[in-house]
Amino acid sequence: MPEPNRSANHATPDTPAPEARPVRRQARGERRIAQLLEAAASVFCETGYTAASTNAIAREAGVSPGTLYQYFPNKEAIAFELGDRLMHRWSESHGTALAAATQDLPLTQLLDAVLDPLIAFNYENPAFAVLMHGPDIPGRITQEFDTVHQGLLTRIEEIISGHLPGTSRAETARIAAMSFAVFKAGLDLILAHEGGERAAYVAELKSVMFRYLDPYLGEESPACAPGARIDTP
Known part of the structure; x- marks a missing residue:
């Protein structure tokens, strides 16, 4: 057969x-x-x-x-691919944070909605800081970060303008830039600690940002700020 x-x-x-x-x-x-x-x-x-x-x-x-x-x-190709993927996740994190930044939220809730996802992203992706801020990083990666950074600042300016419609563009940009600088400085401290100390630094960062932004955006008493210390008799 x-x-x-x-x-x-x-x-x-x-x-x-x-x-x-x-x-x-x-x-x-x-x-x-x-x-x-x-x-x-x-x-x-x-x-x-x-x-x-x-x-x-x-x-x-x-x-x-x-x-x-x-x-x-080569190593550069690896960095490009890793940077692209991290940048995509970073953009999604920004999107989640800023979409929640509605102007009718009380300032404490606004800070939670914006800061928590950004802090979580940086904690879960430590290589992001290395690629975005380290020396000798390929230019394309840093250019992409600058684009996202500028988008974040623009959104912060929009939120501030919504609360303070009579504020000049220069002052709005200044408040946004200072807010972002405070966040980055606090983030470095947060990522340098673990466990309860990390949570304490998160609370401190929110307290600092509350006290800075409350005169512009808030209607709450500073005594209600995150991390505020209340003396008891």
Whole structure:
């Protein structure tokens, strides 16, 4: 009896259909890329971007340098991909925070709605600060950060203008810039601590920002500010 035709156009029970193979290869490749980017984030945080090497990233990922080079030609390409993904998450975090920044919220709730997701993002993605603020970072990454940064400042200015319609544009920009500078300084302290100390620094940051913004935006008593200390007899 002649053997059945097992041409490439006919899948056998033991052989997946040809169209299924690229899907599996693509999924495997995405997993490998995610593994390499996670390793790169760890190495960048440990050594800084400049001192990091592709060999160190491959070692952290548990693969050979040759495997790494199948996906990325050099460290800069890794940084671009990691930066793009972090920037996308950062933009989503900004969107969540600023969408909640409605002008009818009391100032304490406004600070919670804006600051909590931004603090959480930076805590969960420590490589973001390394890539956005470290020396010798590829210019495209820092340019993208500057764009998002400017968008955040613009939104803060809009919120302030909504509360203070008669305020000049220069003063509104000044209040927004100062608010963001205070946030960045407080964020550095928050990320340098863990557990209860971190929560305490979050409360302190909100208290500082409340006391600065309340004369402009709030209708609450400073005694109700987050972290305010109330003396008892």
